[in-house]
Amino acid sequence: MKQDRVNKNWTPEELDRFQNEVIMAADTNAILNYEELADMFGRTVLGVKHAANKLRHRGELPKFCKENQIEKYGSFYSKREKQMIMKLRSTHTHEEIAQMMGRTKYGIESICRKQGPILVKKWNESDLLLLINNIEFDSFGVTANYDKLTKILNRNVGTIQAKIRRLRLKGVLPPAKRSGMPEQKRAIYRQR
Structure with missing residues (x-):
């Protein structure tokens, strides 16, 4: 030069x-x-x-x-991608979403931060009745069917666990005699 x-x-x-x-x-x-x-x-x-x-x-x-960038890294997020991130963020971690979409974890975190906090879906009477009627306990009072409850209630496991904990404190559900995995999962774990 x-x-x-x-x-x-x-x-x-x-x-x-x-x-x-x-x-x-x-x-x-x-x-x-x-x-x-x-x-x-x-x-x-x-x-x-x-x-x-x-x-x-x-x-x-x-x-x-x-x-129009072919490579996702460093390109703008389309409206459709942002909507997909908002739908996935209540059920997946930022790392999982990043892997699914071919983006970085930090990019997903940035989009989530800009969009604001996750709107909390409130529990109504019909949801509570569904939970109480479909919950299954093992002999120690530990919840044994989280997979079924997540499908019925369309909520993630953490939300259901927190609600069960609050219902036990109120006395609506019986207290568990111990914490941890249900008996069926313990038996499978021991067989490995």
């Missing part, structure tokens, strides 16, 4: 040649050869970037479009 003059203006011929020599990414129109162009025209990389932006502003080069 040469630096003859500090304020060296681009000539129309240089700008025409610039348009012919520029190499752009097919999906986003990002310029891939700033360094080569800087060497070719004897300019700084920053000067080449300014010229590219000037040509884009005039409409002589296509605009940079991050939405």
Whole structure:
């Protein structure tokens, strides 16, 4: 890179040649050869970037479009992706959502933070009756059918565990004689 003059203006011929020599990414129109162009025209990389932006502003080069980016990393989140994240965040961790969507954990956390806290689904009488009528205990009073309850109530295990704990404190459900896994799961675990 040469630096003859500090304020060296681009000539129309240089700008025409610039348009012919520029190499752009097919999906986003990002310029891939700033360094080569800087060497070719004897300019700084920053000067080449300014010229590219000037040509884009005039409409002589296509605009940079991050939405069309094939690779998910670093691209914008579409409305559909944000809606999917909001639906998944009550039942999955940020890491699981990131793996499902091909994004980073930190990107998912950022989207969740911007969208605000999860809206809590309140328990109504019909949900409580469903819980009380379908709950099964082992001989020690430990809940044995969380899988069935999650499907019936359409809630995650943590929410159901917390509700059962509160119902036991109120005396609606009998207290457990011990904590931990139900007898069936303990037997399976011991057989391993």
